Amino acid sequence: MPHDPAPSPTAPALRRRTVLAAAAASALVPFGTARAQAFPSRPITLIVPWPAGGSTDRHHRLLAELASKHLGQNVIVQNQPGAGGTLGPGSMALTAKPDGYTISQYPMGMLRIPHMQKTQWHPLNDFTFIMGVSGYTFGFVVRADSPYKTFNDYVEAARKQPGKIDYGSTGIGTSPHLLIEEVAEAAKIQLNHVPFKGNADQMQALIGGHVMAASDATGWDKFVDAGQMRLLLTFGETRTKRWPQVPTAKDLGYGVVSTSPYGLVGPKGMDPAVVKALHDAFKKAMDDPRHAEVMEQLNQQVWYRTGDEYRAWATETFAKDRQLIEKLGLAAK
Structure with missing residues (x-):
């Protein structure tokens, strides 16, 4: 005699099986992936460790706007x-959660200041490297009515008045500071360095006649093009397309070349999936035609690096720049 068919499961039993199956399936999804799928669920803060209005600020405001479209926040x-541009990222490393909602621009000063003074953060161990972005065109400017028509005029004045001829930079240990100190050492002159918080206050000081000259990235571009300032020198491998008449430090025999690459970082310990979400959004922002336009305005080149490539570069540069700091007599005692 055939067996009666097994009784059908009750509705509660079916619901229970469905819940258990869903729970089992979700357990197979890595926790990091689940978090990344929910990221971002609120706005992200991008720290720019310079005052508003300078070249770095202009660049990152556009990057932030473009990346927002791809992140959905x-x-x-x-x-x-x-x-010197280290307060913002340094504070982030010490206080921000590694959840991807606070990231920062990472200037080269981060790899130099620790050689010059004690810091509460380590430039490599306390950060997650997201991506390399760009580098600067550095220049040396004076007011349009300055008696220094060429960089050699400025050097000759410093030879006649050691320690009396001054210049501003965006802070102790920044590339604009160290570039001029390298040139001064090569020219065997002694200059008076005046540090500022960033491009905006430095440009105001130069326009106001409070300093004789200024070393900085291309935040001076609009003043040069408007005829308010004179560009005496740039620090690229070759002359710029925008100001081809202006010699490089290399042209003048000083052998000092720098673009001071920078990128984006977060606190140490970030979820790789969250890092990838940020990287991909900002990479799409860098590929946008509007980004190419601002790069041309600032006379900057794209310096794209993956997070791993950026960390490797930073590790190598941190070791190499110790020698530069020691050579210039700026190392911590």
Whole structure:
């Protein structure tokens, strides 16, 4: 005699099986992936460690706007100047959660200041490297009515008045500072360095006649093009397309070349999936035609690096720049 068919499961039993199956399936999804799928669920803060209005600020405000479209959340720029561009990222490393909602521009000063003074953060161990972005065109400017028509005029004045001829930079240990100190050492002159928080206050000081000259990235471009300032020198491998008549330090025999690459970082310990979400959004922002336009305005080149490539470069540069700091007599005692 055939067996009666097994009784059908009750509705509660079916529901219970469905819940258990869903739970089992979700357990197979890595926790990091689940978090990344929910990221971002609120606005992201991008720290720009320079005052508003300078070349770095202009660049990152556009990057933030473009990346916001790909992330589906606003990226809000927070200016946090100070300590030669290291206050913002340094504070982030010490206080921000590694959840991807606070990231920062990472200037080269981060790899130099620790050789010059004690810091509470380590430039490599306390950060997650997201991507390399760009580098600067550095230049040396004076007011249009300055008696220094060429960089050699400025050098000759310093030879006649050691320590009396001054210049401003965006802070102790920044590339604009160290570039001129390298040139001064090569020219065997002694200059008076005046540090500022960033481009905006330095440009105001130069326009106001409070300093004789200024070393900085291309935040001076609009003043040069408007005839308010004279560009005496740039520090690229070759002359710029925008100001081809202006010699490089290399042209003048000083052998000092720098673009000071920078990128984006977060606190140490970030979820790789969250890092990838940020990297991919900002990479799409860098590929946008509007980004190419601002790069041309600032006379900057794209310097794209993956997070791993950026960390490797930073590790190598940190070791190499110790020698530069020691050579210039700026190493911590």
